[in-house]
Amino acid sequence: MVEVHDVSLAYRLSHSTPTTFKEFAIRMAQRQVKYEKLWALDGVSFHVDAGETVGIVGPNGAGKSTLMKVIARVLPPTGGRVIVRGTVAPMIELGAGFNAELTAFENIVLYGTLLGRDSDRMRERAAEIADWAGLSEFLDVPIRSYSSGMLARLGFSVATDVHPELLVVDEVLSVGDAAFQKKSRERIERMMEEGAAIVLVSHDLDTVREISQRALWLDRGRVKLLGDPDEVIGAYLRHAGVDEDDHAAPRAAPLRPVEAPDTDQAASGG
């Protein structure tokens, strides 16, 4: 399904990148054009079998989102090779291309087409997609008047309106209110039952433990550990200095803080 062979990806650090031609020319004259590279991924190898769920954990800045983008083809790897077979539903920063001036209907069609789907099919599906997001009465309203939660729900509804063979999920399971989260989890579970493979990034370690067959611990762009989710997450928590009981404890609390998704980014897209 997914093969990741020795993949590395370098970003240029912004402070050393000359962003203006003037600056570049000056540095060129001074023979100082040096790019400082940040290796977001450094020799990462793993694979995902058909129907398998692999959870990716690690601290902030470990390269998790970059790895998701490499698998979803958004970022070409600097080195190594990625092969993905089958239909992919990328669920990374939902709502790409949402335009505030366009109506929900127009945005559904545009977003779906950006995701590589047939635009006529999207027109047929639009009403149902909006309905699933609980937004059917706002279908012909420019999304400029939507709240960030409504936008996130709309994005999620479009992104999951498919039968993919692979889902690439980056921290989007905590979109919307409690009712919507339950609904979205059910939809993901249905896809799993249909045999979809999932690569999942989440800081919600309980979810990762629950649905993954294997887990991968990423740290500073390298694979630290790959294997049984309980073992990997346990090791990761011990390394982070968090006691496993401490981590598990807030689970019973009704107001468990949830990792905030990038919902506001959806509104500014376009």
Next chain:
Amino acid sequence: MSAPSSTTYYDSEQSRRPLVSEAIHFWEYRELIKLLVVRDLTVRYKRSVLGMWWTLLNPLLTTAIMWLIFSQLFRFPIPGVPYVVYLLSGVLLVTYFAQGVAATGAAIVNSSSVLSKVYVPPEVFSLAAATAATVNLFVGMIPLLVVIVVTGVGVPWTVVLTPIPALAMLALITGIGLLVASLAVFFYDVLDLTNVFIQLIAYLTPSFYPLDIVPDQYKIFIKLNPLYHYLLVFRYFVHGGEVPAWFSYVVMGGTSLTVLAAGVWLFSRSWQRLVVLL
């Protein structure tokens, strides 16, 4: 539920074939390009009362102002056609070039919020911007044709050939746009430099003045400007007047294809580094 129609096999080591890959993408993403063009054309005027009518009004108003200034103050003698016709056709084509290059050059940088979230070949956004500019040209030709008829010039049969200079210009705009886009990701200044370059080219094109008023020793600069030859052919096809030499057709065809090939080639080489920087 719809099945994603996106390619079901991705290998990061599959290399791009310059021109071929872009042509395939253009075809594969034609629906998306259509949507992006419609979005470009509608969103701009979405909040305005007149909406899409601005596409017609803009060249007319520009022409009206220039007509007031130049026909009353300067009185250029134009061979063959009324000044207002000469002016409107000139303004239309130069605006097409100027807006097209500016929009196409900035298209990829402006779409970074999309390109950093979903996979779409980036040049799709450049092509959509260039296509939107072309649609604007054809819409703008409606008032031009009305003026041609009203002033009694009459529409020659060659008007059916206007897609030739229009498409040649589309190739030129796309080529320059891709060159600019490839550089703009590395140095943002390129977009500003481009605007200066566009202005220079625009003034070096006899859109509102006749070539005759240019002193002989400077005429060479205008004739070296490819846009001059596009405009000669365009004007001849739309409303007659000065007959272009065969040389103008050669310049038009040659520059459009060369610049397009150069733009696509540079883009093919740099797009991978470009995407990571977005």
